[in-house]
Amino acid sequence: MFGRPKISVAIPVYNEEGNLQELYARLSSVLKAQKLSYEIILIDDGSTDRSLQIMTELNQKDHQVKILSFSRNFGQMLALSAGLDHASGEAVITMDADLQHPPELIPELLEKWQAGAEVVNTVRKEAKGTGFSKNLSARFFYWLIGRMGKIDLPGNAADYRLLDGKVIETLRGMRERARFLRGLISWVGYKQEFVPYQADPRFSGRTKYSFSRMLAFAMDGIASFSSFPLRLSTYLGLLIAFLSFLYILYAIYIRLFTSQAMAGWASVLVAVLFIGGIQLIFLGIIGEYLSRVFEEVKARPLYIVNKKIGF
Known part of the structure; x- marks a missing residue:
């Protein structure tokens, strides 16, 4: 392992007890195949189910699994920020715990990074099981914030991405509380590449994003980047x-x-x-x-x- 880049994978977790075992199995299999040293950082965002217990069991059998447990629920964006703050890798991959972000895409992200990209974003081709109205509203939101905030965000961008260490250091210096990370990552610049992928349905459970949370997310994005x-x-x-x-x-x-x-x-x-x-x-x-x-x-x-x- 000596001399090879170390990869950190940061994953926010909120009541994902039905997904964690499958996530770990698929993710660790992909990472081991890359023959790179790695760590998996699971951020427990105040879960009320057995998520923390399952994560602790994963750590006991694999010490490359690390856990940050919040004192309460702070939200996905701050959980991602905590993962970035504590990551030690030369590059950090962020992804969701529901397996809509397929771990099997990681080799392609690493390939783009090793070719010189400093930010490797993913773009959903199609979200299976996602309604037409939700897809349309998401595209409209990203078009609107792009026009008002002067940042370039594709309408089907995801929080599944790879960030180089220099990008991480830049983001660590930006401590604003209403954190719209997709906008921040677009705003900081650097050499960015895009990888399309097919989004699968959730492996287990239901989405935690209610309409009110989606609305608050949209308002944070607009207020953070546009007057x-x-x-x-x-x-x-x-x-x-x-x-x-x-x-x-x-x-x-x-x-x-x-x-x-x-x-x-x-x-x-x-x-x-x-x-x-x-x-x-x-x-x-x-x-x-x-x-x-x-x-x-x-x-x-x-x-x-x-x-x-x-x-």
């Missing part, structure tokens, strides 16, 4: 002011040059309700940005590790 929603209030204010000015000119014309009476109460009420609604929307947007500033200035740790096993 366009804040500028939009200025643009909309200018538009409303311009339309109001035209309406004033129209009202003056009606009053001076015709005998018609202006319909007053209905138009005034509609205008007041419309402008009031717009103001409330943008107060909410400003509140979202301020809440993120509030979280940053508190300077709390990104995550709390309750237990380390194998380090």
